[in-house]
Amino acid sequence: MARPIRLSEEEIRDRLRETSGWEVSEGKLRRAFKVRDFASAFGFMTSLALRAEAMNHHPDWSNVYDRVDVELTTHDAGGITELDFRLASAANGLFDQ
Amino acid sequence: MARPIRLSEEEIRDRLRETSGWEVSEGKLRRAFKVRDFASAFGFMTSLALRAEAMNHHPDWSNVYDRVDVELTTHDAGGITELDFRLASAANGLFDQ
Amino acid sequence: MARPIRLSEEEIRDRLRETSGWEVSEGKLRRAFKVRDFASAFGFMTSLALRAEAMNHHPDWSNVYDRVDVELTTHDAGGITELDFRLASAANGLFDQ
Amino acid sequence: MARPIRLSEEEIRDRLRETSGWEVSEGKLRRAFKVRDFASAFGFMTSLALRAEAMNHHPDWSNVYDRVDVELTTHDAGGITELDFRLASAANGLFDQ
Numbered sequence: 001m002a003r004p005i006r007l008s009e010e011e012i013r014d015r016l017r018e019t020s021g022w023e024v025s026e027g028k029l030r031r032a033f034k035v036r037d038f039a040s041a042f043g044f045m046t047s048l049a050l051r052a053e054a055m056n057h058h059p060d061w062s063n064v065y066d067r068v069d070v071e072l073t074t075h076d077a078g079g080i081t082e083l084d085f086r087l088a089s090a091a092n093g094l095f096d097q
Numbered sequence: 098m099a100r101p102i103r104l105s106e107e108e109i110r111d112r113l114r115e116t117s118g119w120e121v122s123e124g125k126l127r128r129a130f131k132v133r134d135f136a137s138a139f140g141f142m143t144s145l146a147l148r149a150e151a152m153n154h155h156p157d158w159s160n161v162y163d164r165v166d167v168e169l170t171t172h173d174a175g176g177i178t179e180l181d182f183r184l185a186s187a188a189n190g191l192f193d194q
Numbered sequence: 195m196a197r198p199i200r201l202s203e204e205e206i207r208d209r210l211r212e213t214s215g216w217e218v219s220e221g222k223l224r225r226a227f228k229v230r231d232f233a234s235a236f237g238f239m240t241s242l243a244l245r246a247e248a249m250n251h252h253p254d255w256s257n258v259y260d261r262v263d264v265e266l267t268t269h270d271a272g273g274i275t276e277l278d279f280r281l282a283s284a285a286n287g288l289f290d291q
Numbered sequence: 292m293a294r295p296i297r298l299s300e301e302e303i304r305d306r307l308r309e310t311s312g313w314e315v316s317e318g319k320l321r322r323a324f325k326v327r328d329f330a331s332a333f334g335f336m337t338s339l340a341l342r343a344e345a346m347n348h349h350p351d352w353s354n355v356y357d358r359v360d361v362e363l364t365t366h367d368a369g370g371i372t373e374l375d376f377r378l379a380s381a382a383n384g385l386f387d388q
Contacts, residue, residue, distance in 0.1 A: 038349050039147040040194065042340045046240060047140030049333045053244040054136075058329050062353035097137065135252050139243045143337065146236045147344040155232050159256035233341040234388065241334030291331065 004074050004081035015085045022088050028060075029072040029084045033095055038065050044094055051090040057083045101171050101178035112182045119185050125157075126169040126181045130192055135162050141191055148187040154180045198268050198275035209279045216282050222254075223266040223278045227289055232259050238288055245284040251277045295365050295372035306376045313379050319351075320363040320375045324386055329356050335385055342381040348374045 007015065012024060022031045035041050041063055048070075052058045060071040070091060072084035104112065109121060119128045132138050138160055145167075149155045157168040167188060169181035201209065206218060216225045229235050235257055242264075246252045254265040264285060266278040298306070303315060313322045326332050332354055339361075343349045351362040361382060363375040 036194070038340075038344060039144045039151075040191070042147060042337070042344075043140040043144030043191070046143040046243075046333070046337065047136045049240075049329075050136040050139060050244055050247040053329060053333075054247045054250070056248070058356050060353070060355045062351070064351045065349050094136070094140070097133070135243075135247060139240070139247075143236070143240065143340075146232075146337075147341055150232060150236075150341040150345045151347070153345070155259050157256070157258045159254070161254045162252050230388070233338045233345075233385070236341060237334040237338030237385070240337040241330045244330040244333060288330070288334070291327070 004077050004083045006074070006077040006079035006081055007085075012080055019085055019088050020092060022092075024080065027073060027079060029080050029088055031070055031088065031091065033068045033070065033091070035066050035068070035095075041066050041068050044068060047094045048087075048091050051094070052087060055083065055087060055090075057087055059087065101174050101180045103171070103174040103176035103178055104182075109177055116182060116185050117189060119189075121177065124170060124176065126177050126185055128167055128185065128188065130165045130167065130188070132163050132165070132192075138163050138165050141165060144191045145184075145188050148191070149184060152180065152184060152187075154184055156184065198271050198277045200268070200271040200273035200275055201279075206274055213279060213282050214286060216286075218274065221267060221273060223274050223282055225264055225282065225285065227262045227264065227285070229260050229262070229289075235260050235262050238262060241288045242281075242285050245288070246281060249277065249281060249284075251281055253281065295368050295374045297365070297368040297370035297372055303371055310376055310379050311383060313383075315371065318364060318370065320371050320379055322361055322379065322382065324359045324361065324382070326357050326359070326386075332357050332359050335359060338385045339378075339382050342385070343378060346374065346378060346381075348378055350378065 016022060016024065022029055033044065035044060045063060045068055062069045072087055073079065074081040074083050113119060113121065119126055130141065132141060142160060142165055159166045169184055170176065171178040171180050210216060210218065216223055227238065229238060239257060239262055256263045266281055267273065268275040268277050307313060307315065313320055324335065326335060336354060336359055353360045363378055364370065365372040365374050
């Protein structure tokens with residue numbers, strides 16, 4: 001795949017409108033997911049880990065019990081790219097399921 | 098926990114009525130789960146693996162892409178016990194989520 | 195990626211020599227992995243699930259406690275292909291780790 | 292299980308000697324695990340998630356690619372307890388495997 005290109009602030013604003021629950025803070029795309037308990041949280045993380053590996057694009061993320069905090073950025077591009085929004089959408093799709 | 102006791106055929110019939118989607122065949126409690134794709138299937142398996150480990154009661158299961166086949170029995174009791182129905186209910190709870 | 199091509203019996207024999215622990219039976223590439231316990235078995239499965247998803251090539255597999263049985267074939271090609279040997283090698287790499 | 296009791300500083304020092312790689316910082320037991328890649332990292336996390344769920348004692352943890360940072364404390368006890376060292380030992384056992 002071609003190298004992803006860093007999105008402009010305007011492009012990011014546009015994409016955020018279609019990407020429910022995510023926000024940009026400190027240069028990263030972020031969302032906190034809250035689910036029922038640890039088993040649900042880790043199941044969600046596993047599905048997302050599979051998507052991430054398939055995209056070869058991995059999250060910075062943390063978990064405490066029923067909460068999963070996901071931060072996305074594209075190190076190679078020095079900012080947020082289309083790849084980050086694709087992974088964010090995948091996370092939303094898994095969460096809404 | 099006290100050793101689980103093998104349920105009678107009548108007890109199993111009663112419990113099956115409250116345990117949607119499961120059936121008994123060849124002495125095991127069985128259900129096939131069909132989900133959206135492999136990532137969803139494996140996420141579901143992971144959540145169920147956590148429940149199983151917490152109960153120290155593990156499934157015989159197989160997976161092909163979007164399908165997870167689960168078979169439950171309690172080897173120590175030589176048949177189906179309350180433990181199997183508890184794990185079956187946990188699986189249903191995760192699947193319906 | 196180009197469609198994988200079904201390997202000939204001779205090609206399969208050659209590749210099996212470099213792929214420790216695997217054998218062909220009923221037209222599938224197979225290996226049984228035995229590990230320490232359920233937590234180890236399911237951790238191994240998770241790592242392999244990630245590799246499989248990244249290859250978009252998924253195993254037929256089953257698990258009972260500390261045992262994972264993996265069967266590989268390429269449905270689209272009607273037999274065993276290079277993809278199956280790549281996933282088999284990935285499984286060996288994770289197992290030997 | 293009986294409520295775990297917060298360990299004294301001396302008890303923690305003693306236990307740390309037997310728990311390779313862990314240290315106490317800001318009141319938590321911590322270790323960073325570095326593995327081969329994301330698939331290995333997430334497989335390790337999955338095995339540890341199973342142990343954690345079985346103990347009903349869950350880590351605060353984060354992951355970036357091949358790195359897993361684990362922080363342990365027992366909220367109910369307001370500090371580090373035997374439970375934390377048991378989970379730390381389980382993590383070491385999985386990592387060394």
